[in-house]
Amino acid sequence: MSSTLWTTAAQPYGKIIRATAAYAGVPIELPTAYQHFVDNKKPEFLSKFPHGKIPALEKPDGFKLFESVAIARYGSLVKIHNHFTERQTRALKTLDAHLATRTFFVGERITLADLFVAGVIQRTVTITVDAAARAELPHLIRHLETIINQPLIKHLFGPIEYVEKALQYVPPPKEKKEPKPASASAPKAEKKPKTAENDAEEEPDVPAAPKVKNPLDDLPKSAFNLEDWKRQYSNNDTRGAGGSLEWFYQNFDPAGFSVWRFDFKYNEELTLTFKSSNQITGFYNRLEASRKYLFASAGVLGETNNSIITGALILRGPEAQPVVEVAPDYESYSYTKLDLSNEADKAFFEAALAWELEVDGKKWVDGKLVSLSSMFTLDALNTEDLRSSSSLPNLWTQCTVLMIKMLQFNALTY
DSSP states (O other): OOEEEEOOTTOHHHHHHHHHHHHHTOOEEOOTTOOTTTGGGSHHHHTTOTTOOSSEEEOTTSOEEEOOOOOOOGGGHHHHHHHHHHHHHHHHHHHHHHHTTOSSSSTTSOOHHHHHHHHHHHHHTTTTOOHHHHTTOHHHHHHHHHHHTOTTTHHHHOOOOOOSSOOOOOOOOOOOOOOOOOOOOOOOOOOOOOOHHHHHHHSOSSOOOOOOOOGGGGSOOOSOOHHHHHHHHHHSOSSSTTSHHHHHHHHOOTTTEEEEEEEESOGGGOOSHHHHHHHHHHHHHHTGGGGGGEEEEEEEEEETTEEEEEEEEEEESSOSHHHHTTSTTGGGEEEEEOOTTSHHHHHHHHHHHHTOOEETTEEEEEEEEEOSTTOOEEEOOOHHHHHOTTOHHHHHHHHHHHHHHHHHHHHHTO
């Protein structure tokens, strides 16, 4: 018997689920004459799926499943639009480079990874990947057209509607306020003389807490602008002529800032590498109060049950503790000041920023950044998994991460 899938023809998630089911040989039926925003609000639908969202799946045995994509606040679009665009481009170029010598992502046949990426890219080329961007992604576009034109699923994906110019953020127009009609002047109320009782009523019950100034703000002004550095790092290659490291060495102020190596003290407790990566994200989140005083690039090196967490920090001031102690778990890491005139320290610093670091034979697996001042953290697309034809589960995880990031970004463009 077939399962029932509630979706619409234009919904990207619905296309992906239906295409996957077609290749897996799992029968799926769509309800007849489903009308979104009408049928999903009816009591019979809500009794099965209380959130009233699609896609929603019901199996013949009564098992029900639903999922929704989180929608970011509209107001945050202005701050992260450019950042997401640049990160999306890097991720897409990684996928394009992988496909330069391959027809499909894994092996010589279509797999779940191909269906998933194609479903996301078909949506992306209608919003943010315009003609100029597509010219730099020939292999990825070839892959998209190859997958969605397969006879078995061509009718599910439909034609590709390429956008010539990427959608841009346009602020809403300001409302014009009509002038209020002049009203007859009312006699001014007689001013009451101040009394002790009136004074007591005007005073707040609880005085406002005094604003605590961060001691780091009292340091002498530095010519090195940390936000400028973060933009250089985000918008340029790390190494090479014109790269972000070249800019860093030309502008770094060792009197106002310092460079540090930090290492997790309890690496023997680390298990799965993706869990270790999540631990870095948690540490970054707890550094939120110091976001304007630091830049960080950290990674997980090694493999499952044999990995370490290490990375590099650029911090305001000569000492690490005043910046990192805002995180309750800062003592779980050791901090070693780096001397960039020392070749070994310099090599560590540059490799950590380029995500090419290798320590005691352990290679870089996954990376996290604290870049722009919004404390945005970036996941690395695990290129080692992309190179291995035997790592389909890991590749599936990486494609899922990429898909979620791009769909969240695309949702923000409306």
